[in-house]
Amino acid sequence: MEEITESLSNEKMQFAVLIDADNISSKYAVTIFEELEKYGMTSYRRIYGNWSKGNGWSEGILLEYSIMPVQQFSYTSGKNATDMAMVIDAMDILYKNRVQGFCLVTSDSDFTRLAMRLREENMFVLGMGESKTPLALTRACNKFIHLNLVAEQNMEEKQSKTSEEIDMLDAVSAEEQNVTSIAEVRQVILALINENGGRQVDLARMGNRLNDKFTDFDVRNYGYSKLSTMIDQEMPDLHMRKISNQYYVERRSTLTKEELEKEICRMIEKNGGMVENLASLNDELHKKYKQLDFKQFGYSRISSFLRSLSSVSVHENEVSLKGGVPRRG
Structure with missing residues (x-):
């Protein structure tokens, strides 16, 4: 992920951030914008929902992050007016040619077609949602970030969990998760080693392959801050070798x-x-x-x-x- 985010931020990519308030909790506000900083700058910050019902996104949070609220009433029972408003605004912004990317903050698979349509127009689509997000949406984006897993990892690193944050993590652990499994990650690593004639592969190349293969790949999803640590801890049949400050991955010898x-x-x-x-x-x-x-x-x-x-x-x-x-x- 480091290689991708570095190149994007160097280009100063402009994003339009569209948040589904009916689907995403306000507790992720800090995580959303911390992650966005790694990818570029934001020209538009909009959040959609029915504010008459209350959704946790308080005026204080909206002011702190300069997010413009868009009121959307539910005109008809069973129809999601928020979805329609986000889609209409996304297309309006697209044709103004002022951004190079969109950040869709939602776990709703109804936005899958929107993500695909934006990519057809050569937009970089960054998705953000919880790990229960259907795979259809995560794979329709160029990159997808699981907010609950990233927030959990960030809090562990800071070692400053409040009782409210601990309750949040407990709730997250019980949720359904549609995250690329470690077994799938391992298979891609082994395939790349095989492509290389069974020889060791440098870690940077490995990370690029995983990011290309899985739009939601992020070592923080599995509780790690580094790919090298994750491989070392989770894949006993693989071995990390350091040569001149460069890490390589290879199959561990079965020799006794x-x-x-x-x-x-x-x-x-x-x-x-x-x-x-x-x-x-x-x-x-x-x-x-x-x-x-x-x-x-x-x-x-x-x-x-x-x-x-x-x-x-x-x-x-x-x-x-x-x-x-x-x-x-």
Whole structure:
């Protein structure tokens, strides 16, 4: 997400923000506009609803965020006048050619066609709603943000939950969630590694692929602030490797310590029972096992790993076989 938001904000994209007050709680006001700052600037800020019924969006909140309220009475039972007003205003704004993007703040799937129509006009459509939002709407947007999950993550990071906020999070946890699953994320990561011939893939490229594939992808949906941490914690079959301040993702080796010990003994025996340079042994092992990482066995260096083996002896930079060589498989 960082790459996308950085490029958008550099272009100073102008947005029209249209909020469905009948469908979105005022408790998300701060989250809505904090997230918007990452994508660009707002030329229009409008909120639609029947203010005679009361919806939680107080005058104080509207003034604080400079949101213009649009009164919409329910003229006919069973018809959503707010939906119609938002659609009409969206099309009016579109044809004025003053914005490059729209932010539709709603969890109502009735706005799916509007999102699709705006994208047909080359508008960037940023959707915001709760995690119960139907997939049809989330996928119709260029990017969709689950407000309840982002708000929860932000509050955890700030470590300043009030009793009211805690009640809000408890209610959120019981709601239906239509969020891209971690299993789906993992499948995309594995597919990209396979496309790369089974070799490691840099994390930035991985993040771009996930954002392209899933419009609602955001590591905060799963309680994390970094993609690297999420992969490390949620995907035990994947391994994060850091090379020159750059992170890479690869499949974790299924090689056991016993199998590796047998191969080391075979290499030493083939070399006459001794290898005079640890580095050469390390190179040979990595040629055979592309994903080898001694950290998976609890060691940071090959020398420490070798000293833990009962079948080899390490003296300075030399490695030799002890009397008992493990039986080869």
